[in-house]
Amino acid sequence: MLLKKKLVPLFLFLLMAFSVTTKQAAAVTSVVQGRDMLFAQIEQLLAEVARLQTLLTQRQTINRDGVPKPSYIPYVPVLFSMEFESVYLVEKGRLVTTVPGKTVSATDAKLFTLFVATLGEENVATYVKEWRVFYKPKSDLGAVVEYIPAAEAWMIGVNREGFVAGDKEIVASFANLFIHEFAHILLFKKSDFETNFTEKFWTTADHTHAAKLEQISSTERFAILSHYYENNATRFVSDYATLKPSEDVSETFLAFVREEKPLGVSVQEQKIRSFYSDTDFVALRGVLRANLIAIGAL
Numbered sequence: 594m595l596l597k598k599k600l601v602p603l604f605l606f607l608l609m610a611f612s613v614t615t616k617q618a619a620a621v622t623s624v625v626q627g628r629d630m631l632f633a634q635i636e637q638l639l640a641e642v643a644r645l646q647t648l649l650t651q652r653q654t655i656n657r658d659g660v661p662k663p664s665y666i667p668y669v670p671v672l673f674s675m676e677f678e679s680v681y682l683v684e685k686g687r688l689v690t691t692v693p694g695k696t697v698s699a700t701d702a703k704l705f706t707l708f709v710a711t712l713g714e715e716n717v718a719t720y721v722k723e724w725r726v727f728y729k730p731k732s733d734l735g736a737v738v739e740y741i742p743a744a745e746a747w748m749i750g751v752n753r754e755g756f757v758a759g760d761k762e763i764v765a766s767f768a769n770l771f772i773h774e775f776a777h778i779l780l781f782k783k784s785d786f787e788t789n790f791t792e793k794f795w796t797t798a799d800h801t802h803a804a805k806l807e808q809i810s811s812t813e814r815f816a817i818l819s820h821y822y823e824n825n826a827t828r829f830v831s832d833y834a835t836l837k838p839s840e841d842v843s844e845t846f847l848a849f850v851r852e853e854k855p856l857g858v859s860v861q862e863q864k865i866r867s868f869y870s871d872t873d874f875v876a877l878r879g880v881l882r883a884n885l886i887a888i889g890a891l
Contacts, residue, residue: 665691668723668748673737677725677750681705686718701726703758704751704767710888711768712775713880720778722746730754733811733833735770738777747778765890769847772881776846777839779877786871790845791838794828794864803837828860849874850881851891 665682679701682689688697688705697705705724709717722744729752737750751770757763780787802821806814814836822832829835834844845864854869855862868874885891 665689667691668739668741668744670739670748672739673750675727675729675737675750677727678753679726681724683717683721683724686714688724698726700753700756704753704756707758707764707767707888708749708751708771711771711881711884711890713884716775720747720775721749723748725750726753727751728753733815736774738774740781749774761889764888765885768885768888768890769851772850773843773847776843779846779874780839780842783871783873787839787842790842790864790867793867794860795838795841799825799835802835806836826861830861830864846874850878851885 667680667682679698680691681697681701682691686709688702690697701724704726708724722741725748727750732752732754735752737748739748739750740746741748751767755763756767802817806817809817818832818835821835822829825835829841829844830848831844834841841864846868849865849868852865855865868878882891
């Protein structure tokens with residue numbers, strides 16, 4: 594009887610312990626099932642998000658008529674609102690069409706090849722976002738550049754008039770044009786250089802001349818440019834350099850690249866030598882000269 598009395602409490606204790614353990618196991622099972630259900634719901638939500646993203650992408654890339662939309666929306670120029678024959682995106686130094694189904698024209702490709710050969714693949718990939726081609730016969734506008742703020746890169750537009758890939762003189766002329774436009778790009782981040790250049794070398798008469806040119810048509814401009822240059826040939830490297838300070842700096846940069854370092858005391862020679870004070874320009878001069886030699890333009 595005594596043993597039986599002792600076993601009864603032990604049995605009751607084990608029974609209670611078993612009951613508690615069973616409840617805990619049930620609770621754990623419930624948690625696991627709840628977790629699995631939650632994971633399943635998350636997977637369903639992720640699948641729905643993926644489906645919606647696919648639909649959104651399709652709506653963004655395909656018009657209502659089923660025609661694919663351009664993968665890139667071209668920049669809308671502020672300074673140059675002319676009509677461009679072709680607009681290309683530059684990716685890793687290569688042309689990509691912005692119109693579905695359109696291919697790169699042979700002339701555009703040859704122009705761009707010369708552009709890359711002149712400036713170098715690295716410079717093109719670093720600075721150029723868009724490459725455009727226009728046709729303006731009998732125009733003094735050979736090319737344009739404009740900064741694209743959103744891309745932190747540049748749009749280059751080139752007048753294809755007169756371009757012949759196999760003509761040595763024409764190739765050299767276009768290579769010079771590309772270096773001139775590249776100078777505008779380089780000086781955008783070196784504005785202090787242009788400011789100092791202008792303050793040091795431009796006279797009141799130069800500024801008056803430039804202001805006058807802004808008030809006349811492009812057809813009248815050539816004669817005035819030529820006349821002013823003839824009277825100031827020791828101060829400017831070309832007639833176009835007299836147009837305004839930014840063009841003077843770019844034209845002088847071209848002379849800096851193409852010519853040997855001048856030793857004279859004329860203002861023109863001082864302008865060219867001023868570029869030697871910038872180590873970046875000196876290093877770039879060597880690269881561009883090597884490129885010009887490689888394409889037979891120096």
